[in-house]
């Protein structure tokens with residue numbers, strides 16, 4: 001497989017390539033392309049990829065991270081929604097795309113492969129990576145389209161979990177994912193995510209690392225799957241989400257009025273464990289939220 005440079009295109013070269021493709025970055029698809037080599041290197045370093053890694057990338061765009069992932073020797077499954085960018089990627093990576101993977105995620109000759117799907121990451125949360133390969137372990141490395149990061153994260157949490165994720169996110173989303181109880185940003189996604197992943201590192205990333213520069217702050221997160229991961233059923237997730245839509249109210253009143261009878265049984269048990277009767281949703285520690293799984297499944 002030809003080895004190409006890990007370096008992203010400079011802002012000027014990115015502009016030139018976009019002009020050549022006659023493509024204007026689409027704001028609603030979060031098309032802010034990486035133009036900073038240090039961030040690309042940092043993402044690959046945090047992911048700790050090797051020749052036996054299977055990786056999922058969401059929104060490969062112009063292919064900057066894609067190239068760096070492939071150069072690490074990993075096999076890659078990617079999903080891109082934009083038709084023009086998908087076409088560009090198909091031409092740019094034509095050698096890697098021509099290979100069919102075996103069940104180990106490599107080509108029959110043992111080479112890394114690239115599978116590219118044109119579609120929505122909410123329909124393909126792990127980019128079409130076959131279940132049989134996902135269960136043997138995989139990682140996600142992505143500069144996410146910010147508008148869909150939370151519904152996409154919900155879908156990932158509901159499926160076969162990756163061992164590690166290295167994600168570029170809007171800072172505000174990263175703050176919510178990693179929020180401790182008692183903070184204003186603590187919510188349903190903090191509970192679901194922290195029950196299955198540990199947030200290992202969080203790096204602020206300047207808007208100048210992207211072209212065009214986004215108006216929001218960004219953060220690079222490394223998340224590792226917990227060995228003691230606790231999953232919530234869909235019914236329990238819906239109940240917790242409902243509760244957090246009224247986060248200013250007392251938890252007892254919310255559970256009493258919740259359509260799920262198990263919510264009140266759970267709250268009464270919390271009281272027996274010394275939880276204060278006037279507690280509000282954002283004040284309750286994660287381990288107490290996790291105990292809801294014994295009452296609502």
Ligand code: SAM
Pocket residue numbers: 029030031032033034058059060061062063064065079080081082085119120121122143144145146148
């Ligand atoms: N990976 C590239 C990079 O780092 O330069 C591009 C990242 S850009 C922040 C987000 C990418 O996700 C864009 O290429 C965009 O077209 C794509 N995208 C947006 N919404 C998507 C969706 N729902 N499903 C799949 N890809 C999506």
